[in-house]
Amino acid sequence: MQAIDKVIAMIDRITEVFGRLISWLVLYMVLMTFANVVMRYVFGVSIISLYESVLYAFAIAMSSLGGWALLRDQHVRVDIFYSVLGARGKAIVNLAGTVVFLAPMLWVLWTSSIPYIERSWKLKEASNEVAGIPYLYVLKTFILVFVALLAFQTVSFFLRNLRIALIGHDPATAPKADEC
Structure with missing residues (x-):
């Protein structure tokens, strides 16, 4: 179990760091949207690439x-009965959902996206706007990034729920003896 705990902790730590880094894009979006509005309505200038x-x-x-x-x-x-289940029941539902829905969806997204992204890279696809960003093909690559990062975290999610299904609780969230 300790090996599983280490894998879960490593994946969760990487996901947390990456998530926090990417979340800074929200600040960029707010600032650039504000700049766009000011430039357009105050100065009458519109920059498509911005x-x-x-x-x-x-x-x-x-x-x-x-x-x-x-x-x-x-x-x-979809929470029809999930909220009334115990830890083991929730873990079993999560395991079933991962195997039946999440993993196949990730596989379909990965396999169907590759030709779409390859075509975009071959064409060096760019914005339809003359002054737009010429790297649309790079942006489309983030479909695969989505699948890879979600699949990576799905391993942790699956292992955590497997552990809970086997032992009945999550030892990572259980109160320690000195906290009781």
């Missing part, structure tokens, strides 16, 4: 933070 950079930042943040959402239990869950 506007698009906010869209790129949003796309990168949303595609890179899926694993962080899973780590923090902020993902979407």
